Amino acid sequence: MDKLVIEGGVPLNGEVQISGAKNCALPLMAATLIANGTHSFGNVPHLRDIRTMQHLLAHMGASSGHHHVLQIDTSDVHTLEAPYDLVRTMRASVLVLGPLLARYRRARVSLPGGCAIGARPINLHLKALAQMGVDIDLEHGYVVGHARKLRGASITFDQVTVTGTENIMMAACLADGVTVLKNSAREPEVVALADYLNRMGARIEGAGTDEITVTGVCELTPSSCDVIPDRIEAGTYLVAAGITGGALKLKGCRPDHLQAVMQKLRDAGLSIESNGDLIEVCRRGRIRSVNMETYPFPGFPTDMQAQFMALMALGNGTSIIKERIFENRFMHVLELERMGADVNLDGRTAVVRGVKKLSGAPVMATDLRASASLVLGALAADGISEIARIYHLDRGYEAIEKKLSAVGARIERVKQ
Ligand code: EPU
Numbered sequence: 001m002d003k004l005v006i007e008g009g010v011p012l013n014g015e016v017q018i019s020g021a022k023n024c025a026l027p028l029m030a031a032t033l034i035a036n037g038t039h040s041f042g043n044v045p046h047l048r049d050i051r052t053m054q055h056l057l058a059h060m061g062a063s064s065g066h067h068h069v070l071q072i073d074t075s076d077v078h079t080l081e082a083p084y085d086l087v088r089t090m091r092a093s094v095l096v097l098g099p100l101l102a103r104y105r106r107a108r109v110s111l112p113g114g115c116a117i118g119a120r121p122i123n124l125h126l127k128a129l130a131q132m133g134v135d136i137d138l139e140h141g142y143v144v145g146h147a148r149k150l151r152g153a154s155i156t157f158d159q160v161t162v163t164g165t166e167n168i169m170m171a172a173c174l175a176d177g178v179t180v181l182k183n184s185a186r187e188p189e190v191v192a193l194a195d196y197l198n199r200m201g202a203r204i205e206g207a208g209t210d211e212i213t214v215t216g217v218c219e220l221t222p223s224s225c226d227v228i229p230d231r232i233e234a235g236t237y238l239v240a241a242g243i244t245g246g247a248l249k250l251k252g253c254r255p256d257h258l259q260a261v262m263q264k265l266r267d268a269g270l271s272i273e274s275n276g277d278l279i280e281v282c283r284r285g286r287i288r289s290v291n292m293e294t295y296p297f298p299g300f301p302t303d304m305q306a307q308f309m310a311l312m313a314l315g316n317g318t319s320i321i322k323e324r325i326f327e328n329r330f331m332h333v334l335e336l337e338r339m340g341a342d343v344n345l346d347g348r349t350a351v352v353r354g355v356k357k358l359s360g361a362p363v364m365a366t367d368l369r370a371s372a373s374l375v376l377g378a379l380a381a382d383g384i385s386e387i388a389r390i391y392h393l394d395r396g397y398e399a400i401e402k403k404l405s406a407v408g409a410r411i412e413r414v415k416q
Pocket of ligand 1: 119122124125159160163164302327368396
């Protein structure tokens with residue numbers, strides 16, 4: 001297992017190219033199962049999760065290459081199953097459920113099980129599919145779904161769910177009649193998926209609002225599109241500039257996807273300007289402690305909570321951080337404390353009292369975004385930090401040590 005060794009205390013300066021979004025690329029890749037032929041996606045990041053999805057598609061008979069332009073050929077799909085070994089390492093594998101049911105009307109997908117950030121059930125996906133006429137059985141740890149025909153339905157999600165909205169939107173594309181999804185997720189990745197499905201011939205309206213209407217059609221045909229920029233990667237580099245007191249230019253961003261994050265970081269004392277797809281960020285004074293709560297889009301994303309906490313660890317007062325999406329997304333707290341952060345946890349609330357400095361320490365990554373917060377803490381800390389188990393980081397941050405060292409960070413990947 002590789003680890004990262006970081007010598008902190010260097011302000012980062014320069015330009016960073018933002019990659020395509022993992023959480024956009026994964027549903028697009030799953031969506032290829034809906035239409036027979038070759039699909040093509042540009043701006044696909046090189047990440048472990050993308051390779052896992054390629055393995056899953058290959059297991060089903062869909063072949064693909066390994067480039068930033070990814071072509072996926074679904075002409076020979078023969079296995080309608082997502083096995084435990086692949087779903088276990090990447091929950092987004094459940095995104096094949098909707099497309100398989102849409103096109104083949106049957107699927108066998110492993111239940112994902114627990115996860116480092118919370119229980120993360122898929123009950124809302126299954127309830128919606130049942131409303132569309134899918135018979136669902138749970139057998140030997142697998143969801144087995146089949147239907148003679150999927151039919152349109154009026155579905156209200158009890159809770160906003162991103163992959164739930166994506167799965168059901170895909171399932172509805174080839175259903176009989178009209179499906180209305182209420183309390184839908186409004187994330188940009190949902191909009192990007194709807195855009196691609198529409199390019200393939202689907203009839204989806206309202207993506208980006210909390211009510212999405214899908215009118216079923218007979219068939220979709222493969223098309224092509226670009227993956228949208230990764231707003232969480234961009235947000236992480238914004239914090240990197242702020243926490244080290246540096247100045248970065250982030251290229252290839254969608255500032256309109258980052259409004260809540262940029263606003264909160266400005267409140268925390270960062271100066272942020274955007275122009276087209278460029279965001280410039282710097283910090284001159286001390287970091288200001290501000291409160292933050294996570295919400296579904298367009299609110300402050302849970303995927304930026306851990307990184308924001310690293311920044312608040314060095315704030316000038318007390319910051320109260322509430323995690324409203326996942327019940328257990330504070331695994332980074334104990335590790336940040338090993339670097340000298342002062343955090344008190346009470347259920348879903350963290351009280352962060354800013355300290356004057358963090359100090360480098362050996363720490364361990366527990367999930368993707370927790371790992372990012374440890375990298376940020378280490379970049380700002382005095383001395384050397386060693387971050388173990390960085391395979392989590394490799395799931396979602398393309399070439400992170402190359403991008404950081406290009407802007408001045410002293411960071412090295414050590415193979416173990
Ligand atoms: N939930 C249920 N039942 C369901 C579905 C969700 O109770 O059937 C609950 C979850 O347990 C959670 C909340 O609803 O408490 C929201 O979960 P959601 O379904 O929106 O999460 P997800 O779709 O599994 C995606 C991202 C996550 C991101 C969340 C929230 C992908 C592939 N994953 O997960 O990304 O944190 O939305 O925005 O899009 C990451 O990239 O690090 C990551 C974890």
